[in-house]
């Protein structure tokens with residue numbers, strides 16, 4: 505896993521935007537996996553700006569979102585479908601975009617179809633991920649099978665509390681989500697994890713330097729052949745090998761840079 509430590513969230517987003525630009529320039533019809541939450545908001549703002557000035561285009565790209573709240577319609581203001589339209593898709597042209605349907609009647613079949621669609625599009629080239637303070641990726645909460653596929657999951661009380669800021673109260677946060685599984689995420693060709701702020705420091709340390717365990721689903725990424733983690737100083741605070749991560753980054757060959 506490559507660990508890139510940046511001074512602040514702004515620089516984290518800039519690095520991530522560079523990786524998206526590189527991916528889309530190399531392969532304009534890339535299949536991109538996208539995340540919601542606070543962490544990628546600035547990245548999406550940068551991508552919209554890049555599209556507007558012609559630096560990059562999503563016009564041939566296909567996007568798949570990681571997850572959606574079960575029970576929320578796509579036009580609900582707190583749905584992730586709405587989030588994605590607000591922050592990205594109402595501002596740019598994209599060939600295709602998919603997100604799990606929070607109102608799917610037959611959830612199991614819907615999840616199978618979502619997986620099928622990802623495979624049918626050729627698999628995900630670049631998967632963007634945030635990390636929960638409890639170590640989740642997508643909404644694969646601690647204890648999730650590291651081989652799991654897209655399915656319904658119950659959020660932990662901690663994630664409900666973390667996400668209450670987007671709702672009027674914690675009671676209003678749905679308890680269930682439809683999420684890609686850890687196994688689904690692990691099939692992406694490149695995983696890009698972003699983490700900012702001190703509240704993520706323990707989860708980041710467990711993900712990178714702890715044992716691979718279903719108790720920290722993000723730790724499965726230690727087994728991924730091409731995973732990049734971009735963190736700010738605050739989120740890197742509990743990492744032990746920061747000197748080496750910085751050394752690797754400073755000595756990175758130019759052809760490996762975005």
Ligand code: F6R
Nearest residue numbers: 539540541542543634635636642
């Ligand atoms: C969102 C998702 C989650 C978030 C994570 C961090 O689609 O899959 O795993 O990435 O909960 O959320 P923020 O960025 O709000 O701290």
